[in-house]
Amino acid sequence: MTPSTPIAPAELQRARSILSEIVGAYDAKVVGQQGLRTTLLAALVSGGHVLLESVPGLAKTTAAESIAQAVNASFKRIQCTPDLLPSDIIGTQIYDARTGAFQTQLGPVHANFVLLDEVNRSSAKTQSAMLEAMQERQTSIGGTHYPLPKPFFVLATQNPIEQEGTYHLPEAQLDRFLLKEVLDYPTIGEEAEIVRRVNSGLYETDQDRPGVSLEDVLFLQSLAKRVYLDASILNYIVQTVYVTRHASDYLPPKLASYIEYGASPRASIAFSTVARALAILAGRDHVIPEDVKGYRHQVLRHRIILNFEAAADDVSPETIIDAVFGAVQAP
Known part of the structure; x- marks a missing residue:
């Protein structure tokens, strides 16, 4: 990579x-x-x-x-x-x-x-x-x-x-x-x-357009595509997404039962893409594990499909996502 x-x-x-x-x-x-x-x-x-x-x-x-x-x-x-x-x-x-x-x-x-x-x-x-x-x-x-x-x-x-x-x-x-x-x-x-x-009219004033x-x-x-993504972090991303599709092997039975469908490989692509962008935002030329973990909710909350039992028990996607990341050791 x-x-x-x-x-x-x-x-x-x-x-x-x-x-x-x-x-x-x-x-x-x-x-x-x-x-x-x-x-x-x-x-x-x-x-x-x-x-x-x-x-x-x-x-x-x-x-x-x-x-x-x-x-x-x-x-x-x-x-x-x-x-x-x-x-x-x-x-x-x-x-x-x-x-x-x-x-x-x-x-x-x-x-x-x-x-x-x-x-x-x-x-x-x-x-x-x-x-x-x-x-x-x-x-x-x-x-x-x-x-x-x-x-x-x-x-x-x-x-x-x-x-x-x-x-x-x-x-x-x-x-x-x-x-x-x-x-x-x-x-x-x-x-x-x-x-x-609003009361001072600040929003109505014209701001100088930045350069x-x-x-x-x-x-x-183009710069984000050149950010270094280590093989260990790539494996971390893929393993985490894999857990969402095989939750019964890694999560407590009750939590695993809430997942109807896990995330697709598009989630792994999203993690690697967003992690590179976050590295640029942080002024780095390489990805660190925190770039992956920090945006786990935004990447996965619309990709993990929970069943009606989760809705009945008021279990949020974020709870499942945190459990998934807790089951995989970061590099």
């Missing part, structure tokens, strides 16, 4: 400078939510997508828009509703009577940053169209393929309450998201700071 070209100190310094600019722009707009910030950065550096679960009003849109502005990227927000059509997302062909020909109009998915708000409120057909664009990095309109811009980042949100009239994402589609983050309410101090900023470009983001993504 030795990278073809070792990372030079000057490249790490450039990465730190770029990330510092992005973090500064984020913190200027978003109060708290440091976990969300790290998740967004890790996904951005990895080139993956994020599924975000939270109640309304926790700055999801502000966070995504802040990151997009920080890197001078195009940003589109799509409010998902049951009557939303695939063509409303990917685009369509419109007949022009003046020319007697069809003109292609690209949809809002053709942006660097796309926020899919309440993705579980759109129909299964619309969800499939969006997730296909996420996977293939292109759309097909009238038989012609249109590549999506680079970088391309999707932040999809779903509301854990008010589930009436929603369309749950199938497990195979959930697996397409690199990370799943769950947000909680801000602390008293953070909420007071939010109110203070970060899309080319800088692509540089971070």
Whole structure:
């Protein structure tokens, strides 16, 4: 797993400078939510997508828009509703009577940053169209393929309450998201700071756009692919994911009985990808075990499928994930 070209100190310094600019722009707009910030950065550096679960009003849109502005990227927000059509997302062909020909109009998915708000409120057909664009990095309109811009980042949100009239994402589609983050309410101090900023008009003032470009983001993504991942850590990742599929051999019988399906090899790929990104965020050119363990919940919580007995006993995926990692010795 030795990278073809070792990372030079000057490249790490450039990465730190770029990330510092992005973090500064984020913190200027978003109060708290440091976990969300790290998740967004890790996904951005990895080139993956994020599924975000939270109640309304926790700055999801502000966070995504802040990151997009920080890197001078195009940003589109799509409010998902049951009557939303695939063509409303990917685009369509419109007949022009003046020319007697069809003109292609690209949809809002053709942006660097796309926020899919309440993705579980759109129909299964619309969800499939969006997730296909996420996977293939292109759309097909009238038989012609249109590549999506680079970088391309999707932040999809779903509301854990008010589930009436929603369309749950199938497990195979959930697996397409690199990370799943769950947000909680801000602390008293953070909420007071939010109110203070709103009352003072701070959010309405124009911030100087930092000197970060899309080319800088692509540089971070290419740099992350060259981060050294030792064979022992790779084995640690694979063994841990293997335990989720053979829990009865490693976990207490009661905990093992809660798992309906374990994680697929895509989870191992996600762990290695995210670990490399976290190493870049930490200013390192190599992965350490903490890079894997630190994001175990975000990588696995939407990939381990629990049964109805787990729901009845109020057992969370995080409890199972912690037990899985406890069963495997870190290098």
